[in-house]
Amino acid sequence: MMRFTAAAAVAVAVVSADARPSRADTIFVSNEKDNTVTVIDSNTLKVVKTIETGARPRGMAFSPDFKELFICAGDDNRLDVVDTETLEITRTLESGPDPELLDVDPTGQRIYIANEDEGYVTVLERESGKVLAEIPVGVEPEGMAVSPDNKFTVATSEQTSMAHFIDNETFKVTANVLVDTRPRVAEFTRDGKLVWVSAEIGGTVAVIDPVTRKIVKKLAFEIAGVRKELIQPVGVRFTKDGKTAFVALGPANRVAVVDVPTYAVKSYILVGQRPWHMALSADGTKLYVANGLTNDMTIVDVATLKPEKTVAVGRLPWGIVVKP
């Protein structure tokens, strides 16, 4: 009896010494078709809550202190603001028509929103919800990324196939960089020096130098046994050390792993169907991938690049973000 208990205790100790972070992250997944956001505890991988949101929730972003989560409710033309402690929607903000993706500036004062149906970017004062500017860009703006130094913002417009550089002081578009067809996401490298822009139909990722506004590198992907037209890059995330990038490839059902210094594609991770957006755990050891057509989330171990587990979420999962 004694021995058995001791063995059990050892087993428990081994389990808890597992690589899992001791303090749980909270994972938020927006379900475009259910009008909900699924909230998952990263330790138990259990659904903590399903938040009812406005219609067609897609892009999500936190305030820098992680106290507020902003959710684009596209068909209701608003942002739902969630208190991340109580998991309740505490207020809504007028976002302009059809918000798709958004970003909050590093000071937490402003929210930059892509208004997909109308071809402009709305800038809100976060506290008051006051509209500071509506900036015309190309047709179907989607990707939004505020530069880490808060000097400018990159918006992509899908049909126009451009990355627009917006001056955060004057709210003027200062440059338009033509990329491949249907750019979806803009993401700054960890050092903030370059911005990666994925082109869904073009099948490439353009790496743009914000200083020269030139494309310094264009990444393409090739997967044995997968047709070229199914390789549709959307989401881009960098590991904590900034050395590795993950690019979600949509209907190719894979996430590409890219070595950032050399731009070499190292491998492809098979996940669920049509992955678009991804998020890293707070400690950087796990990558969470929202799979649009299988209604689930794949958990990938960043060290081994192996998919470890799949967790069911709502219908048509779209965006995914993680709160430490």
Place this chain on the structure above:
Amino acid sequence: MPGIMKLGSAAALLVFVGWTAAVRPAAAIPEAPTEASPGALVTKILYVGKRYPEPLPLSLLDKPLTDEGVQGARLAIKENNMTGRLVEQHFDLVEVIAKATEDVVPKVKAELAAGNRLIVADLEPSDLLAVADLPEAKGAVIFNVRSSSDELRQQDCRINLFHIMPNWAMRADAIAQYLSWKKWRRWFVVYGTTPGDKEYLAAIRRAAQKFGAKIVEERSYEFDAGSRRTDSGHQQIQSQMPLLTQGAPDYDVIFVSDAGEAFGDYLLFRTYEPRPVVGSQGLQAVAWHRSFEQYAGTQLQNRFEKQAKRFMTERDYTSWLGVRALGEAVTRTAKNAPEEINSYILSKDFEVAGFKGVGLTFRSWDHQMRQPILLTGPRTLVSISPQEGFLHQKFLTDTMGFDEPETTCRLNK
């Protein structure tokens, strides 16, 4: 007193200005620019149509339209200009629409002579070929956004003619792939009497052979089933359709060819045997449909409905796509001479996004635009072809329609 008055109105003005600033801050959103900025590269796109007599839709749910096609072109021009203003380019749509009694060809001839040689043609085949064969049209770029005629892609192809609308062979193949996946391989073909009906019939025969289906019988329908305005016409139709479909050998589906929309819709739920109807009615193969929302299709549906106050039809879509393809070519190359456009849209650098999840390109051998084809029921999207498993060494979409080895088109004309 007057001084106070002045002060009061100044304060009121201030309050007013403050209020408007809060509600409509910064710059108001400009619509797509309607005029070119100085120095911009200006591209004129000619939209040519004619008010051909068209049969009224059988269903009262479909309204007769007078602005089909051109509304799509207008939307695409706005979108081209939203992009254009960022790169010093401007696009104008020149609309030439002939009356039913007018000859459209001289009108186009005059426009060609005036230098408008990028054309979106919403024309029937005879007018389309007459335009393409004008001496002034040599070197022009003409997009067919209306006709599905296979002959235009085969023996009647032209070097200055490109086809955005899917042809009959593409449509029949798109349905055939789905039927093959369903293992519904025995087809009972019912066809009407218009030229379009005969062309689609030929495409159905071809598809059966190509995908290994069996046509158990072909039957023509030569009566006028009744018009959309016939009160209590349903009794007659209810007895006619079983008669029409009675006594055929065992079959899985009725494949109907009624491009002229005389009776096809009446087959649904009225056949002698309980079988699905596919083809020109029932399960249809189309380039666009209101029930389609994937690949951001919702965005285009929304924009179109906001502008036109009605649903976007297939011809609105092909007209939109034609103008967008020209816009894409000009934006990418910063050139707008027809010769430059012609070589660019045939190059491997060209692709245009049309909300189908893949880039759309032209076949070099007959200038048909490759595209996935929507398979729709009356109310919802059923599938999208090409179907899984139909492979091609270059483009999966080349499994539908005329592939290079089978083309009879000779483009050196």
